Amino acid sequence: MKLYDSxxxxxxxxxRIFLAEKGVEVPTVQVDIGKAENRQPDYLAKNPMGGVPxxxxxxGTVVAETVAICRYFEGTxxxxxxxxxxxxxxxxxxxxxRRMELEVLIPIAGVFRNTHEFxxxxxxxxxxxxxVCREQATKRLAWLDEVLAERDFIAGDRLTIADITAVCGIDxxxxxxxxxxxxxxxxxxxHAAVSERPSYKA
Amino acid sequence: MKLYDSxxxxxxxxxRIFLAEKGVEVPTVQVDIGKAENRQPDYLAKNPMGGVPxxxxxxGTVVAETVAICRYFEGTxxxxxxxxxxxxxxxxxxxxxRRMELEVLIPIAGVFRNTHEFxxxxxxxxxxxxxVCREQATKRLAWLDEVLAERDFIAGDRLTIADITAVCGIDxxxxxxxxxxxxxxxxxxxHAAVSERPSYKA
Numbered sequence: 001m002k003l004y005d006s007x008x009x010x011x012x013x014x015x016r017i018f019l020a021e022k023g024v025e026v027p028t029v030q031v032d033i034g035k036a037e038n039r040q041p042d043y044l045a046k047n048p049m050g051g052v053p054x055x056x057x058x059x060g061t062v063v064a065e066t067v068a069i070c071r072y073f074e075g076t077x078x079x080x081x082x083x084x085x086x087x088x089x090x091x092x093x094x095x096x097x098r099r100m101e102l103e104v105l106i107p108i109a110g111v112f113r114n115t116h117e118f119x120x121x122x123x124x125x126x127x128x129x130x131x132v133c134r135e136q137a138t139k140r141l142a143w144l145d146e147v148l149a150e151r152d153f154i155a156g157d158r159l160t161i162a163d164i165t166a167v168c169g170i171d172x173x174x175x176x177x178x179x180x181x182x183x184x185x186x187x188x189x190x191h192a193a194v195s196e197r198p199s200y201k202a
Numbered sequence: 203m204k205l206y207d208s209x210x211x212x213x214x215x216x217x218r219i220f221l222a223e224k225g226v227e228v229p230t231v232q233v234d235i236g237k238a239e240n241r242q243p244d245y246l247a248k249n250p251m252g253g254v255p256x257x258x259x260x261x262g263t264v265v266a267e268t269v270a271i272c273r274y275f276e277g278t279x280x281x282x283x284x285x286x287x288x289x290x291x292x293x294x295x296x297x298x299x300r301r302m303e304l305e306v307l308i309p310i311a312g313v314f315r316n317t318h319e320f321x322x323x324x325x326x327x328x329x330x331x332x333x334v335c336r337e338q339a340t341k342r343l344a345w346l347d348e349v350l351a352e353r354d355f356i357a358g359d360r361l362t363i364a365d366i367t368a369v370c371g372i373d374x375x376x377x378x379x380x381x382x383x384x385x386x387x388x389x390x391x392x393h394a395a396v397s398e399r400p401s402y403k404a
Binding site: 048049055057061063064065067068069071072074075076086087088090091092094095098099102103114124126128129132135143 | 265266270288330
């Protein structure tokens with residue numbers, strides 16, 4: 001088994017933190033996305049979408065997409081549960097993880113993709129759409145601060161994949177000046193709690 | 203239990219087809235998104251994001267996000283499996299479902315959101331970003347045609363949630379002129395197979 005990882009991007013970090021919380025170690029291969037190694041034929045043969053991370057299993061099966069990789073390990077190493085414990089809890093955790101993707105990580109990545117130097121010449125950038133993403137991300141962080149007034153973690157009283165998605169998304173916002181505001185006390189408390197865990201440095 | 207449904211949008215249709223494949227019937231409430239019923243305080247109290255569908259459970263828990271709702275029913279009614287059968291299969295199905303979301307449904311919805319009359323005045327539209335989405339969706343349909351040269355369904359030899367996401371995404375493309383091309387024989391064959399199932403009309 002091999003995990004194709006990159007320390008530069010938020011999605012591989014989600015998988016690294018997930019694995020650290022599970023206590024699972026997987027051999028990794030570093031993919032240099034700065035040098036577009038993920039756009040070379042060898043890599044595209046494994047994942048035509050070109051995204052990192054991917055997980056290559058011993059039978060040659062390639063699992064792409066961050067949450068699909070996490071789901072594999074949730075199945076093979078159920079403890080501690082990070083994606084829910086019964087059908088209702090799994091649904092609630094999935095809801096929150098998707099909200100953290102659709103409302104936090106994707107808009108923050110949208111600012112980066114559409115306005116940052118890194119993507120110039122790599123993808124068609126639309127700065128005006130980057131501004132729409134920035135406004136959405138900023139508004140959603142304010143909403144998330146209210147959500148966290150009611151509980152310790154995003155999907156309830158323990159850490160789940162939703163917290164991992166959120167912290168990787170929010171930390172990625174630093175590159176484009178999106179950050180938790182000083183008056184967002186609940187979000188600040190939550191971020192401190194998540195970042196004190198050993199998995200945060202994975 | 204109540205499903206808040208809307209016949210106008212692609213996401214509620216994903217849940218309706220999923221439930222029809224499972225043979226599960228759930229009482230529904232129609233939400234008129236044309237009249238912005240999903241933006242009224244009563245609805246926003248259930249789902250602050252304003253999206254349809256949502257599933258309200260008997261204990262008052264609200265599950266939002268299409269795939270989270272599907273996951274609930276996959277857990278309570280496992281047969282026939284639509285989200286994988288073991289950890290590896292679940293990961294592969296999740297990968298394909300996410301690709302169908304990220305590469306097909308979301309770009310097609312992006313064209314609609316950023317260029318269609320319906321969203322004028324409802325959200326900030328960026329037509330130039332709509333064009334980027336259109337190019338991506340068109341390119342991805344050509345890729346999906348190649349994928350389907352190798353197998354009957356998107357994630358393998360039987361229908362899964364990935365096919366449901368794809369067909370709802372592709373059919374939604376009609377509104378903005380995105381469609382399977384006559385020379386895309388595999389995609390044409392697959393669409394015919396999916397649309398012949400009774401669930402297609404759900």
